[in-house]
Amino acid sequence: MAAQDTRNRVVTEAIRLFNAQGSAAVSTNHIAEAAGISPGNLYYHYRNKEEIIRAIFDRVDAHWAASFVLPDDRVPALGDVRVVVRQTFAGIWTYRFFYRELGALTRRDPELAARFRTLRERGIAGTESLLRAFHGAGVIDGPVDDDDLRRLARLMMLVAEFWLPFEETGSAVPGYEPIDEGVALLMQILDPYLADRALAGMAGARSAIPAREGGER
Amino acid sequence: MAAQDTRNRVVTEAIRLFNAQGSAAVSTNHIAEAAGISPGNLYYHYRNKEEIIRAIFDRVDAHWAASFVLPDDRVPALGDVRVVVRQTFAGIWTYRFFYRELGALTRRDPELAARFRTLRERGIAGTESLLRAFHGAGVIDGPVDDDDLRRLARLMMLVAEFWLPFEETGSAVPGYEPIDEGVALLMQILDPYLADRALAGMAGARSAIPAREGGER
Structure with missing residues (x-):
């Protein structure tokens, strides 16, 4: 999966989870799981939740x-x-x-x-x-x-x-x-x-x- | 100080502190101090912050x-x-x-x-x-x-x-x-x-x- 695809998938899944549960209740691990990638792979693209929110x-x-x-x-x-x-x-x-x-x-x-x-x-x-x-x-x-x-x-x-x-x-x-x-x-x-x-x-x-x-x- | 006076003072001070700092940052102890009463006296009138917010x-x-x-x-x-x-x-x-x-x-x-x-x-x-x-x-x-x-x-x-x-x-x-x-x-x-x-x-x-x-x- 190309880097841009992974980033898009992380952002799309983060939006879905934040909309359903509120951003405070959703961890980067939850997002990685929903995007089907490892937490390590997620951190390679986004250092923390704030960076994901800025990408959104x-x-x-x-x-x-x-x-x-x-x-x-x-x-x-x-x-x-x-x-x-x-x-x-x-x-x-x-x-x-x-x-x-x-x-x-x-x-x-x-x-x-x-x-x-x-x-x-x-x-x-x-x-x-x-x-x-x-x-x-x-x-x-x-x-x-x-x-x-x-x-x-x-x-x-x-x-x-x-x-x-x-x-x-x-x-x-x-x-x-x-x-x-x-x-x-x-x-x-x-x-x-x-x-x-x-x-x-x-x-x-x-x-x-x-x-x-x-x-x- | 009559009970009603104490309650009014607690509510008035709570509004002032909540407006200035946000309700999450203000404890019942802060409110008691601002109202010039002991924490025990405050708890006699209001069991917790939620009750003060309802009074507001x-x-x-x-x-x-x-x-x-x-x-x-x-x-x-x-x-x-x-x-x-x-x-x-x-x-x-x-x-x-x-x-x-x-x-x-x-x-x-x-x-x-x-x-x-x-x-x-x-x-x-x-x-x-x-x-x-x-x-x-x-x-x-x-x-x-x-x-x-x-x-x-x-x-x-x-x-x-x-x-x-x-x-x-x-x-x-x-x-x-x-x-x-x-x-x-x-x-x-x-x-x-x-x-x-x-x-x-x-x-x-x-x-x-x-x-x-x-x-x-």
Whole structure:
């Protein structure tokens, strides 16, 4: 098995175990076992759990970077807002231990904390640019100034990052489809700003979320 | 010192120490010392740290109950929205360790978790009633249905409860006045729904926050 394959497998198994049990309960030995390698082989690639968590953060980082991309061959439309929002929540669900444990993880590892702050600021700036593009395209209308856009971007980031701990400290809902509920909450922030013409022709625009692959891009 | 005085002092000192150092770093001995009593005297009143945290939760609970009160002698106005929002954030700041450690505290103590869920649900229902009252009074207008009100109430609760960990995992802002920023974010959710007539005559309604005691109630 090539070194890169081993590293990928370690990271993938670590994410799975951390999501299921929380990062504190999972040792590097557990991860090695799940990845089907010896503890010695794992230590050859990652010195400790912090290094594995930073490697996971690389994936989180790449996911967010990929989530803020708009089509460059046409004017953005409401469907694009929903794709971005859904992409965001899909990533939060994939790396859910990270969002559950955000405070503890960043307090424990100052390097991770600094990288997370950069990601957060880039995310807010990216959201603000998207909102500005949507405003320019008429998807968002009404009286929205720069302060509004900045605050809306911060709000959306807050709701995206903390929606999962919000749900998990609340009442459990049986048969709950988590991502759709997060998407609905985030769309509620934008809802009053969405222009009628953006909604026109999108039946059930508030609840029906087109999957990226099912779109007409 | 009467028993109730001792208990109040223990709770007040525990809040101060937990806010400053986090609840994990503070022992019952530290709390006894800060309250000027012996560890034995503290144990007479509270068997362990969990019981002290539950006693603090009684105060959190009472604070939220008091925050959702509207004047019953007149129609609610925009100033009342701001008073409620500001009251909410003042409480979150007072009991900030609780909101910083929400996940860990509720995971550790199932009784506290159950009481918190009740508080959360009551808070969402209370916010929804307030929004409905504001809608009835014309402070909030536009096309708002029951689903919108419910989702807005959940959003506002999420932002209130997780605004502090959001700020604290982000970039520290020097000279930062924390409550005003939280209030501004929460008001941003409501902003597009606020009727012009509610804003009329309130100069700088978005940024100037009347203190409760300075109000014209």
